[in-house]
Amino acid sequence: xxETPAKDVYGDYIEVILIFGVIAVVFNWxxxxxxxxxxxxxxxxxxxxxxxxKAIASVFLIYLGATMILAPVLARLVASFYSxxxxxxxxxxxxxxxxxxxxxxxxxxxxxLYCKTQDSSMIKKIWKDKSLPGSLPIxxxxxxxxxxxxxxxxxxxxxxxxxxxxxxxxxxxxNYEQVxxxxxxxxxxxxxxxxxxxxxxxxxxxxxxxxxxxGFLQTYFKHHLGKIPAIFLAGLCxxxxxxxxxxxxxxISLIVSxxxxxxxxxxxxxxxxxxxxxxxxxxxxxxxxxFRILFFPES
Numbered sequence: 001x002x003e004t005p006a007k008d009v010y011g012d013y014i015e016v017i018l019i020f021g022v023i024a025v026v027f028n029w030x031x032x033x034x035x036x037x038x039x040x041x042x043x044x045x046x047x048x049x050x051x052x053x054k055a056i057a058s059v060f061l062i063y064l065g066a067t068m069i070l071a072p073v074l075a076r077l078v079a080s081f082y083s084x085x086x087x088x089x090x091x092x093x094x095x096x097x098x099x100x101x102x103x104x105x106x107x108x109x110x111x112x113l114y115c116k117t118q119d120s121s122m123i124k125k126i127w128k129d130k131s132l133p134g135s136l137p138i139x140x141x142x143x144x145x146x147x148x149x150x151x152x153x154x155x156x157x158x159x160x161x162x163x164x165x166x167x168x169x170x171x172x173x174x175n176y177e178q179v180x181x182x183x184x185x186x187x188x189x190x191x192x193x194x195x196x197x198x199x200x201x202x203x204x205x206x207x208x209x210x211x212x213x214x215g216f217l218q219t220y221f222k223h224h225l226g227k228i229p230a231i232f233l234a235g236l237c238x239x240x241x242x243x244x245x246x247x248x249x250x251x252i253s254l255i256v257s258x259x260x261x262x263x264x265x266x267x268x269x270x271x272x273x274x275x276x277x278x279x280x281x282x283x284x285x286x287x288x289x290x291f292r293i294l295f296f297p298e299s
Contacts, residue, residue, distance in 0.1 A: 009174060013165040017158055024154035031151050039227060039271055040133050050223040051216060055118065059216050062110045063208065071103035097187070097196035104204040111211060126215045129273030141272045145280025152264035153285065160257035167253055176250040184293055201290055206282035213238045213262070214269040214278045227270055235262030261285065 031037065075096060082091045115123045125131075128138060167173040184201065187193040213234050221230035239258040243251050269278040 009168060010165070013161055013168070017161045017165070020154040020158040020161070024151075024158050027151045027154060036151075037267070039267075040273075051122070051220045053220070056216050056220050058114060059111065059212055062114060063107055063212060066103045066107040066110065070106060071099055074099045074102065092190075094190050094192035097190070097193035101196045101199065104200060104208070107208060108204070111208075125273075126219055127275045132273040135273065138274065138276050141274035141277040142280035144272060145268055145277035145282075146284045148264060148268045148277075148281045149284040149288070152261060152281065153288070155264075156257050156261045156285075159260045160253055163253035163256040167249055171249050173249045176247060178250065178254060179244040179246060181293055184290065188294075198290070201286050202283060206279050206286060209238065209241075210265070210269070210275055210278045210282055213241075214266060215275050218266055218269065222270075231263055231266035231270060235259050235266050238262040238265075 075091075078091050078095055078099065082089065128141070129135070164173075180201070184197055187197040217237060218230045218234035221233050225233065236259055239255045239262055242254060242258055244254075247254060265278045265281055268281055269275060271277070
């Protein structure tokens, strides 16, 4: 047992778990009573139209190549250029931000070029399956994704707090900070960098991650395993993708809460047959979290 002020810590965790747990039960029960969690019985794509593993590998290699090779190489080149003129002064933080922006835009552009080489009907169906019963225009899909935040957010918070409580009980881990939170706080001293961070968190990350994990990976799993296993398996891959060594045991809580969130992302994508629905939910979740960090940093 940790020797920190346990009563206060346990009390805070339990209070948040109870509040958000009750909200989660009420909101999700209401959604269940309105048959929100019913999926349509749409047929699986034919073997000819199904995504191949080569396509999955290609889009993930594009992303990893742009973020883990292109961006670091550009950063080193810029750092070398600055060191030639003034070795004692590192490159401005804003400069590194624009490099990150360039890598993200390059990723999106390469995704576009790759999709142009694929079957256009298959790509269109990934983004928006108009054959589903009750298919609505894209703005309605996006809006339903936004509204799904109401039922997913309290679940994610309650589950994350339960995981944090267990981490504190067994390992004494308390008040750790996630990489994304540190990154956002770091940009507050540089307005250009903050712009890049907001673009990354609110737009680029939701679009890129939903394209990868729901559009391609979940669609691939669905063809081979069925809808429900595909939602869970793609969700697990999504959660594991966010592992960060610097977070230590905090990764356990992060994986658990992100897996819960990803299940809602996968569900709304499958329900609406639209990537715009899961992007809407992802953007809303990130926007609310960003707002809280920026304006209530101590909460």
